[in-house]
Amino acid sequence: MSSARDEDSILQFPILIGDIGGTNARFAIIVDANSEPGETRVVQTANYASIDDAIQQAVLDHTSLRPRSAVLAVAGPVDSDEIALTNCPWVVRPKAMFETLGLSDIVVLNDFEAQALAVAALGEEHMEKIGPGEPEPNAGRVVLGPGTGLGVAGLIHACHKWIPVPGEGGHMDIGPRTERDREIFPHLEPIEGRISGEQILCGRGLVNSYRAIAIADGKEARFTTPAEITAAALDKSDPMAVEALDFFVTCLGRTAGDLALVFMSRGGVYLTGGIAQKIVPALKTGNFREAFEDKAPHRELLRSMPVYVITHPLAALNGLAAYARIPSRFGVETTGRRWRA
Numbered sequence: 001m002s003s004a005r006d007e008d009s010i011l012q013f014p015i016l017i018g019d020i021g022g023t024n025a026r027f028a029i030i031v032d033a034n035s036e037p038g039e040t041r042v043v044q045t046a047n048y049a050s051i052d053d054a055i056q057q058a059v060l061d062h063t064s065l066r067p068r069s070a071v072l073a074v075a076g077p078v079d080s081d082e083i084a085l086t087n088c089p090w091v092v093r094p095k096a097m098f099e100t101l102g103l104s105d106i107v108v109l110n111d112f113e114a115q116a117l118a119v120a121a122l123g124e125e126h127m128e129k130i131g132p133g134e135p136e137p138n139a140g141r142v143v144l145g146p147g148t149g150l151g152v153a154g155l156i157h158a159c160h161k162w163i164p165v166p167g168e169g170g171h172m173d174i175g176p177r178t179e180r181d182r183e184i185f186p187h188l189e190p191i192e193g194r195i196s197g198e199q200i201l202c203g204r205g206l207v208n209s210y211r212a213i214a215i216a217d218g219k220e221a222r223f224t225t226p227a228e229i230t231a232a233a234l235d236k237s238d239p240m241a242v243e244a245l246d247f248f249v250t251c252l253g254r255t256a257g258d259l260a261l262v263f264m265s266r267g268g269v270y271l272t273g274g275i276a277q278k279i280v281p282a283l284k285t286g287n288f289r290e291a292f293e294d295k296a297p298h299r300e301l302l303r304s305m306p307v308y309v310i311t312h313p314l315a316a317l318n319g320l321a322a323y324a325r326i327p328s329r330f331g332v333e334t335t336g337r338r339w340r341a
């Protein structure tokens with residue numbers, strides 16, 4: 001039975017959905033509760049002065065559909081009527097969008113909340129499994145995404161709903177575990193004196209780790225971009241790049257294991273974002289799972305938990321679509337994050 005609160009959560013169709021990252025923004029329109037999102041438009045944020053321009057030129061100018069509502073996921077804190085994005089100069093101004101885009105109902109979520117919604121929405125055919133374990137239905141889940149930064153969100157099932165738990169887990173401390181780690185860690189660039197997950201587990205962090213290994217061994221660091229390091233590591237053409245990627249997947253396994261303990265993720269640990277998809281062979285070598293399970297006295301517990309890489313290229317958009325169609329399926333608090341004309 002649906003409650004008055006559930007009725008109030010309903011969004012009027014057509015609904016514009018948008019996943020706004022630092023580099024790319026992806027948009028689609030959902031016509032009604034039974035349709036898949038229409039054609040997806042992917043734009044580079046740098047090519048448009050504002051999000052309003054991007055929506056107008058990349059989406060609305062190509063369709064006669066006029067969305068009445070929008071659900072947007074942004075990389076940045078949603079704490080006022082002017083939402084600044086973390087890695088891009090766009091500012092989301094929902095009240096102004098009523099005028100510029102003709103919308104009358106706008107919900108703005110956190111980008112990792114959208115990734116968590118995607119985990120509830122996507123089937124295993126859009127995932128690649130890393131190691132053993134079977135998911136328990138309706139048990140806790142956790143999502144980690146190394147990308148421009150390190151995004152983290154939990155996903156719990158309660159009161160017949162999936163409830164995403166966004167947070168700032170990418171900024172937790174991470175420390176050395178082995179003798180070799182103790183040689184590398186002193187050379188990692190810290191943030192205000194400490195090594196947080198994001199100093200290692202993102203594109204910039206991979207370069208940071210590679211440089212730290214070079215300094216520890218007194219060698220020259222040839223590569224300057226994460227893509228160069230993963231390419232040289234995956235084709236095994238450069239031993240230092242191989243070690244840097246190995247260090248990266250080991251640290252990712254440790255952090256994933258810690259988060260799995262926090263959320264008791266018997267429903268699975270899900271790796272999202274651009275980097276995880278590109279390093280699946282490295283995640284499968286065994287170092288990731290070994291670090292993930294190395295959590296005495298809970299090794300057996302961790303061993304029973306499955307880990308997946310989400311391989312769907314538009315995962316967050318799928319999560320937003322599932323939410324937009326039937327918001328009451330999810331426990332997403334919209335107070336202070338929903339604007340109605």
Ligand SMILES: Nc1ncnc2c1ncn2[C@@H]1O[C@H](COP(=O)(O)OP(=O)(O)OP(=O)(O)O)[C@@H](O)[C@H]1O
Pocket residue numbers: 020021022023024025146147148149202203204226227228230231273274275278
């Ligand atoms: N082949 C690669 N191997 C490792 N890292 C890569 C590779 N290609 C890109 N990167 C790095 O991945 C990061 C971008 O990650 P991702 O594609 O997940 O973007 P994002 O943070 O989700 O932002 P957006 O949503 O804007 O695309 C950058 O730091 C980039 O340098």
